[in-house]
Amino acid sequence: MTILTRTIEYPADGLTMTGHLALPAGTDHRPAVLLGPEGTGLSDVERRRADALAELGYIALAFDLHGGRYLGDPEEMLARCMPLLADPHRMRGIGHAALDVLRAEPRTDPDRIAAIGYGTGGIIALELGRDGVDLRAIGTVNGLATGRPGEAARIRCPVWAGVGSEDPIMSAEQRNAFATEMQTAGVDWRLMLYGGAQHAFHHPPVDHTVRPGIGHHPLHAERAWRDILDLLTECLPLTENPPSPNPATR
Template sequence: MTVTTRSVEYPADGLTMVSHLALPSGDGPRPAVLVGPEGPGLNAFQRRRADALAELGYVALAFDIHGGRWFDDPQEMLARVMPLLGDPERLRDIGHAALDVLRAEPRTDPDRVAAIGYGTGGAIGLELGRAGVPLRAIATVNGLITGRPGEAANIPCPVWAGVGSEDPIQPPAQREAFAAEMQEAGVDWRLVVYGGAQHAFHHPPTNPDGSVTTDGEYGQAVLPGVGYHARHAQRAWDDVVGLLAECLA
């Protein structure tokens, strides 16, 4: 399938976001997917996620969260991301801005939209659900962030979550709190724990500019407990694709 891509700029969180839109071949409206990036931001790997979804027939927007920046310094990244994760309204504003761009695309079927995300991007998808946005599905990998009391009852769609068993950033207590929130709210939810995987297990090693390395080693300083797991990365992607097929058909 031929895929067409372009950059889209728009304001959000006081920044100019530079997101990546991927369109499948054809002319008619198609189901659509928001793709939220990890804490360091949007890079070529996440853009290729959107391209892969377009190859499957979805309109996909890999959205920016840092105004065109990708953080190679973990401490700089945390200084930007931690205040975001502590402010649901800011997360929602970033998500709503991206969603507006996706829905404005003529190829998008506005009644069939899902959100998938990784880390911070997954938290944004969940906050859109807690705000009652009529999504068809939400998937979050390493983004098991609990919300404000009672708001999970607004989530209108199935939620799928994936996490590594050895992830120190999303430890068992966090997983249990997330599961309890979803269960108490009556959400149709699933949680997959990938044995032996650490945080960001889905993302291949990168160079300082965010490009994927070719020698299998990290070319940047990373936080403890972060590591790539190729088999589980593929399994998590397959699980996400399966959720989209189930909910956007």
């Protein structure tokens, strides 16, 4: 499918953010996906994912975290991201600013939007849900931070999360805390554990220094992408009619 792409600048977190908007051909209203990057920031990896979603028929916005910068130096990235991750108000501000851009696109169906993110971007997607934003689905890879007490009850859509079993950042304790938060809040949630995968297993190899415990896993990267597409197919179908029931469940 032919797609159109454009760069969009918008303010957030005291910075001028640079997002990547991808649209399928046509003029009709379409369901839309907000796509958040890892803590290093928006790169061609996320732009290609947004383009792939547009090729399927979704409107997709890959949003920015760092004012147009990609933070390949781990220390610089941590210096920027750790205070951000400790401040739900700032994360929600970044998420809402990007969501406003996506909703402002004339072809976006404002009642059919999902938020998908990786690492920091995934945590921001979760924070939008905890803030009560009307989303059709939330998907997060490597981003399982728990929120403030009681706020998960404001999540109004299914939540899917994926994490590597050998991820030292998203430890078993962190996974259990996330599961407890979602279950206590009555959220429709799923957690996929990818055996043998480390942190950022979905991200292709990079040409700069990375922290220990970070590594690409090609097989699980492909599986995680398919799992995200399955989430969108279920919760954000490209037609307004839901999928037919499975006869085996009748």
